[in-house]
Amino acid sequence: MRLLTFPPPFTYAVVRLDPVTMVKDLGLDDPATLAEVKGMSPRKYLVYIEWPAELPMPNSRWCKYDINPIATTLRPADEDSGVTPDMVLPIHPNTKHAHGPEPVRPTPSFPFSNCYHWYFNTLRARIRVHKAGYNESSAIFQSSLAVNRRFEDAYHRSIALLEKRGEMSTGNDSATSSIPTSGLDLDSSEVHMLSELYRRLAVKHGLLTSMSPEDSYYDSDDDGGSDDLFGWDPDPATALLPLLDAWIDIADHISEDEIPSPVDFDSE
Structure with a gap:
């Protein structure tokens, strides 16, 4: 049995948001x-974990991944x-x-009989270090190449639909460098003040990278000119990413009649 600090990529996992830690981390x-x-009651969701967005280190508090809610x-x-x-x-x-396309066949066999990947359904999140470790033998693997190939038709059809309408979607990153304000009645100066307050809190509490403040190499005078090959460069948007607990022994943490919609995940 090999225990991992973080879940391996290209596997399925059950995740749950930790909003209390997210706000405490910001002070x-x-x-x-x-x-x-x-008062929130975060639910467990089934997701597919893609490649990590950073190289996790032994002293990392979390690792950023691109995930697809199932x-x-x-x-x-x-x-x-x-x-x-x-x-x-x-x-x-x-x-x-x-x-539709031929189903993908994870290895070992997938335990649920009612699940789908959704096209164009990727978001970035932070998955926390699991103190007990992730038992690699419990992981269910699925090649991302197989998923992407089966979505080729959906990709071409979506492009054709957008071209027919005379527009191309530019898309938005799953996290931005400012606080989401769509539900607030704010003018531009107030939005700027909130964004600056958030940035100061993120810097103060060492939330720009996954490494703890005492281990981070972050220099506030750094001009950010590196290529960031390992995903370690400080990013003010990091603390806005969902902070998740994860389990890769998925059948032990959710049943197929309990799997919520990805729409609910977005709402949380």
């Missing part, structure tokens, strides 16, 4: 804020991205997609 631990956050239904249409409900990929033993 937002006043009673009112904590009471509101503790669904049990067809997906909602997204006209702005040229996405239609049938742009899904069954995971064997699920074969319920009469005109």
Whole structure:
């Protein structure tokens, strides 16, 4: 049995958001804020873990990954991205997609019979160090190349739909360098003040990288001109990424009738 500090890439995992730690890390631990956050009830979600966005180190607190939440239904249409409900990929033993691509077949066998990958459904998150380690023998692997190849038709169809409408989606990063403010009635100066406050908190509490502040090489005078080959450069958006606990022995942590929609994950 080999125990890993972080989950291996190209595997499925059950994850759960930790909003309390996210706000505490930023120093937002006043009673009112904590009471509101503790009132949340984060659910467990099934995801596919792609390649890490940084090279994890022994002293890393988390590792950034691109992940794909897994669904049990067809997906909602997204006209702005040229996405239609049938742009899904069954995971064997699920074969319920009469005109879609051939199901992918993870190794070892996938324990659920009702699951799909959704096209254009990637987001970036932080997966925390697991104190007990991740037992590699529990992992269920799936080649990302096989997933991408089966989505080639969806890709070409989405491009054709956008071209037909006379527009191409530029897309947005899953995390930005400013605080999300879509639900707030703020003018531009107030948005700037919130963004600057967040940046100062992230710097103060050492949340620009996965390494703890005493181990980080971050220099506030650095002009950020490196190529960041290992994903270690300080990034003010890091603390905005969802902080997740993860388990790769998926059948022990969720059942197929409990798997929530990726739409719910986005809402959390």
